[in-house]
Amino acid sequence: MSQSQIANTSPSQRRILVLGATSGIAEATCRIWASQGASLFLVARNAEKLAAVAADLRARGASFVDTAVSDLDDTDAHPALLAHAVNSLGGLDVAYLAHGVLGDQTRAEQEFNTAAHILHTNFMAPVSLVTWLANFFVQRRSGVIAVLSSVAGDRGRKSNYVYGSSKAGLSAFLAGLRNRVDREGVTVLTIKPGPTKTAMTAGMKGAEKFADVNAVARSIVAAIDKRKDNLYVPFQWQPIMFVIRHIPERVFKKLNL
């Protein structure tokens, strides 16, 4: 494999596309990149929130920040959006996918449309984005695609199997894609955060014990720099999920998880 270009690109010259930039983990990650002087293109649904995040990142030292308001559920709009982002940044080194919804498990158990919406946002939309990005990077024989999946995708549990299955599908898709593009000089990083203190988890039971979002962000930046394939964050989730994946089904189905 040719030596990756990102390893030669100093953080201050890095051009990064962030999809779902107003999510808690994405915002914390972007603050680190901004303080390193990176160039950022941010995409989110809500214009007002996006503007607040962009202003913050400019103040923190980003070399360049551009934004686009877009609902990423609209997969037809993806090619034009991504082309615009690459054009605005004058190239692309890292694409970071951080959008997603937790959804309402209880409702999704009753109505397919709720489940379908969660699956579309968390699986179908990233598949569309990542397909375009992978082909773009393969042509240039360089680039990193970093995607927020979840430990919840490692095994279906009754408390959130719809969300979990969307992330399971995403993790499997990324593993296959990695297998395809690694020899083309493209890195695919699957990030599996455990419960993290963000707006998405605010008010949940036990939220005070969740991981600190800034620590999670630091691990993600480091994993991208090291061109890792998989990241459990905080790292304790790796052995925990190893155990959970290996509990025999006849035992697992009786558990309340």
Place this chain on the structure above:
Amino acid sequence: MSLRSTGEESSVKAPFESWGRYPLYRANVIPLHWQSDFPAVTQNLHNGILPVGLGRSYGDVGLLKDGNLLVTTGMDRIIAFDPETGLLTAEAGISLAQILDFAVPRGFFLPVTPGTKYVTLGGAIANDIHGKNHHVAGTFGCHVTEFELVRSDGTVIRCSPSQNPEFYAMTIGGLGLTGFIRWATLRLKPIVSRKIDYEGIQFHGIDEFLALTEASKEIEYTVSWVDCTSTGKNFCRGIFMQGDHSTKRAELKRSPEPKLVFPFDAPGFLLNHLSVAAFNTLFFHKQIQKRQVTLQDYEPFFYPLDKVLHWNRMYGKSGLLQFQYAIPWDLAREGTVAILKEVAKSGLASFLAVLKAFGDVPSPGVMSFPKPGITLALDFPIKPDKSFPLFERLADMTLEFGGRLYPAKDAAMTAAQFQAFYPQWQQLARFRDPMITSSFWERVTGDQPNL
């Protein structure tokens, strides 16, 4: 393992601890993340609301029993920064620690900082905090050039000394009651080094303290630690600490250090008069020479206790109470001696007795605590039968000497005492947002939220 997700829950009934861990009240805790979250989140809320930050107030100014606490720490974005003027505009939930992380590498520092950096910008305004440079810089509010106040009915009020000056004056030190502070602009001050030129000087007695205070008027930061357990010839001995930002150009960045966390609630017997007296003697003699001069990083100079997260657990489960007064110059010496004697006589322990002279820079805040004279802060572990009678006595003495107590550090003063300390409270009552109240406010005024 907590992997459970329940979807659309947006709040949780939980005890929200103040720094003193007394009183303990349950409240509905609602985290805010975006400027537009207020007043949107208040729809269908009952029992009043109170915006709160990092919960570093000691008593009940940041608590609302059975009400709704709007936690602003998710609103921590920088809105604008001008490196020419040092003007920083940020959302109100940003902490002073975050401001320092941003500002110090760029050659700027907080104009005023208290003894912890884990305070939000909004909280610093609402309590009009002060620091070791009060005698030259005044309070935090003196450096807040503008902010946006949002009332629960949705009205947005831009406040500055020239725009809506009455809301500006009532909100600085207004205990968060006049509305929701959405963002604020703060004037930072330039520095060229992280270091502080530090000098520590031992003193014996209040007169030596006053002489050192007089001699250090040109020095930016001054504060004293005083041994409040000693009597006789050691009465009112202490260490006078003074410092200036080093003017020798130096590296402004530093790599982060790991933090210590106080891991458990200390059993009560660890803190008795004997152990504190021993600690105080050790602390006094830790500085071997009468004078000690060093160059030190700003962190240990300003925030010696922040290195130990949750140091309040040192006081055990029942919590601690601070008692801080300001007594004007004419009776400051007499009052300080009388109160220190009363404390020593009570046998109740205080590790952290902090003595400082307030200067005469006026605060723009109507309800601001500091006034020219002497301030003394003491903390006590709470022992129900002994602590409260002592606090009441000390508050009465403060009143007799023409002083007042600091609401941010109080959980004990009576309504009559508060109203005598702050006759301007009725003005604040008129400017209070009808939905916003606190357990402190209800306790000292009898006011209830009008819903």
